[in-house]
Amino acid sequence: MTAVAESYQIQTRRNRMGFWLFFLSESFLFGGLLVARYYLWGNTRPSMEDTVIGPLTIGYQIIPLAITAVLLLSSFFMNRAEVAIANDDRKTFSRSILLTTLMGLIFLLGVLVFEWGWKTVDGQLVLGRHISPTDGVFGAVLYGMTGMHALHVLSGLVLLMLVWNLGRKGHFSPEKHWGVEATAIYWHYVDLVWVFFYPAIYLIGVGMKVTGH
Template sequence: MSAAATHHDQAHDHADEHGHAHVPTYLETLRANRLGLWLFCISEVFLFVALIVVRFALWGNTRPELDQALGLATTSVLLISSYFMVRAEVAIAHGDRDKFLNSLLVTFVLGVLFLVGVVGFEWGLFGITFGDHELLKPTDGAFGAVFFGMTGIHALHVVSGLFLILMVYINGRRGGYSTERHWGVEACAIYWHYVDVVWVFFYPILYLIGTPVH
């Protein structure tokens, strides 16, 4: 982080007493941060793959009846949000702050829409159905458990992604990022795309693969 500058000065003051502190430059810190984030992403792969394995172990070649239109809509919303996230990152790299902030805001709104679709409608929080099938309940054996488990874990990641976007937005409005130094934006974008890619796997696995059982 840019805290490195302050760290550097202090380290020099204490050099004799405290020994030699290697003070990382911004680029070195960036490299460490990137590595760390990607390792975190790899780590999370194991969580999502575990969930996918559970789905195939328990559902096999079947799946519950789900609202296909809603599934397609939420998936599209999330994919489009990723486009705006890219737009935001490109914008800050070119120093276009307004475009950056606007794109971020659109990403945020689309993310919230995704949550409304999955948690609000598909989970039945609003109690509204569009199709002729009944809503799945969490207690519906393996169908309920896996569906609510997978969408729940994914929704938790979306919520944390939204929190990150909000944070970046607030800091961005204050002018916290520059063309050269915007690791916060990059990290947020990587995370958001990651969450998006996970859904790209979850969507067919939950909605498309297997024969529906009524």
């Protein structure tokens, strides 16, 4: 092994450790939001209205389940991209990154459009078709949790596009692809956070009708 390759491996090990320490600090942020949810909501959760698209009525728990499935699938494609670049398959890498980005975008829009919902009040577009951020603890915690997660998804999408662009230019090889690995770990972390958030917001507790909007 050459000295350059060896130093790259040492650097990657350090990067990895630093990255996990970053995730540790992030987990305090998301952990705080989860604690707020369990403390303020207890054994309840907001019960939202069903989504109506034309003649179609979709139960309010179906869309969160669907976007959760999309996020899990995006994690699979991210893993596929990482495996591909580590095994010199650049075409699969490129396609998988694009698919991951597309699914991340679908997830983000699913949250922004269907979960948050928008409505017009006096001709102005305002947040909260189902529940607004000012609807007491339900609104505040729901928007805090989904908003912070959506922000991380958005930054993940930027990273994905960056990595895709660098990969297209031939910056990564089976031996040197820390950029891809870091982006993959970050994307899986976003998925990991949603594994805890999804049941906390939509499944655990008794559904309560939100009043006040």
